[in-house]
Amino acid sequence: MLSQKAFMQFPASAVALLVGCLVWCSSGHAADAPFRAGAATANITPPLGEMVVGGWEPVPADEVHDELHVRAIVLDDGDTKLAIAICDNVGIPREVFDVAKAQVEATTGIPVKNQLYAATHTHSATTARGKNSMVKDEELSGYQIFLADRIVDAVRIANKRLEPARIGWGSVEEASELFNRRWYVVEEEQRRNPFGGVDEVRMNPSSSSTLIRPAGPVDPEVSYLALQALDGRPIAILGNYSLHYVGGVPSRVVSADYFAVFAEHLGGLLETETQYPPFVGILSNGTSGDVNNINFRDRSARYAPFEKMALVGQLIARRVHESLGEVQYQDWVKLGAQQSELTLKVRKPDAEMKAYLAGVVQRPEEEKPYHRHEKTYAARTATLSESPDTVDVPLQTLRIGDLGIAAVPFEVFTEIGLEIKDRCPLSDSFTIELAGGSYGYLPSPAQHELGGYETWMGTNRVQLDASEKIVERLMSMFDAIK
Ligand SMILES: [Zn+2]
Structure with missing residues (x-):
């Protein structure tokens, strides 16, 4: 053992080397690179008159109940930066996100593949959709350009606000608000589809249906990522809950739905009203x-x-707030990101379906239809007929320490999300849907067998086993960064 005197004589450079190595070896990173985080929002409310989507027919906005926002965080482990931004919108096409990602890379240096952007799926926002989700629009609309610009702004501000931070994550269960909306019902008439057939299950059965049982599960987990400054000031919380939207919004009124209520209420519970930089709550x-x-x-x-x-x-904000005491904050975690393109076949009507829908189109308006929305589906399948045979969809995985986040550009069925959580090689994980683009519903092959609204050609637009291909690809992407 070195005496104190001998230790004093030990060359200073060797001591520095030894200490440096200890820090390096114990935490796996250089001591001069603290973990940092920043967060910001930007307003994405459109002017009145823009078309509100989410129902069967778009209607012009004539009132704003609460403003729409993009809510963003940027994380930095010293080597790698990640940006996550969640937008109050029903579904945003890939080309809008891609424009924003290129601008963020150009202005902040955060690589495109390290940026995860998604829509919340509020049904009371105005449209950012293009003409056909299977084809990239060459030119963006006025609102699409505005939306991309504001995503860039939110991420740039979050990046500017980066400060040394601690990071933790956790989850609570709240099943009371979740109902699988696909049901086995007795009445055959309730299970008719727009293609002249009868399905096994019915989406949103009417109060006159005789319910048998729901066709799928719910996922009660509210997952969240929490960021705080070194003095304990909350920087941001990114939540994740598998609930479509709540609604109760009158027609033509703009609202961010429960996603924004969560964000604002959580800020209140944390008593962050007067702090700077402002706390940013986010619910993906x-x-x-x-x-x-x-x-x-x-x-x-x-x-x-x-x-x-x-x-x-x-309620969701309160549940997260109650559990924050159990979060184990870490001073530093490793960040990673993977992005991949998956080619999927586009669904097309066959000759028999085309012939049936040609008859539907010619049916006089005064004649009782076989199905209420058959003419809508005649138009939707015609759009698919004119689409390319394949579409490349972006998939992403993020690694934040032992937490994995998968990003999928569809409205993903809950059972698929549960499978991803089950199989993810990282110790915790969740999936953000409608991320990187918006390509319609993603049922599992088993749910396709049962039929129902989400499986109909036109609401679903890609090959029937797409979810299996997506999950396999996500798992190999997680393996590559774990
Ligand atoms: Zn929806």
Whole structure:
């Protein structure tokens, strides 16, 4: 053992080397690179008159209940930066996100593959969609350009606000607000589809249907990522919950739905109103393609406009807030990102379906249709007929320490999200849907067998086993960064 004197004589450079090595070896990174985080929002509310989508027919906006936002965080481990931004929109086409990603890379140096951008799926925002989701639009609309610019702004501000930070994550369960919306029902007439057939299950059965059982699960987990400054000041919380939207928004009114209620209420619970930089709450949509907020077994409750979304958003915020005490914050975690293009076949109507829908188109308006929306599906399948035979969809995986985040550009069925959580090689994970683009619903092959709205050609647009290919690819991407 070195005496104190001998230690004093030990060359200073050797001591520095030894200390440096200890720090390096114990935490796996250089001591001069602290973990940093920053967060920001930008307003993406359109002017009145832009078309609100989410229902069967778009309608012009004539009131704003609450402003729409993009909410962003930037993380930095010293080597790698990640940017995540979640937008109050029903679904954003890839070309809008791609424009934003290129500008963010040019202005901040954060590589395109390290940027994960998604829509919340509020049904009361105005459209950012193009003409055909299977074809990239060459020219963006005025609102699409504005949206891309504001995503860039939010990420640039979050990047500017980077400061040394601690990071942790956790989850709570809240099943009370989740209902699988696909049901086996007795009445055959309730299960008709727009193609002249009868499905096994019905989406959103009416109150007159005789319910048998739901066709799929729900995922009660509210996952979240929490960031705080070294003095304990909350920087941001990114939540993830597998619930479609809540609604209760009158027609033509713009609202960010329960996603924004969660963000604002959580800021209040954390008493962040006067702090700078401002706290940023974010709720991303998990895998909610077949899960909504309607209690099909008991529809007796009545709510005023906006009341239900407030109750749900506040409940989820409270549940996260209650559990924050258990979060194990870390001073540094390793970050990583993978991006991949997956080529999928585009679904096309066969000759038999084309012939049937040609008859539908010619059916006089006064004649009772076989299905209420058959003419809509005649148009939607015609669009698919004119589409290319394949589409390349972007998939992403992020690694934040032992937490994995998968990003999928579809409205993903909950059972697929549960499978990803189950198989992800990292110790915790969640999926953000409608990320990187918006290509329609993603049912599993087993759910395709049952039929129902989400599986119909036109609401679903890619090969029937797409979810299996997507999950396999995501797993190999997680393996590459774990
Ligand atoms: Zn929807």
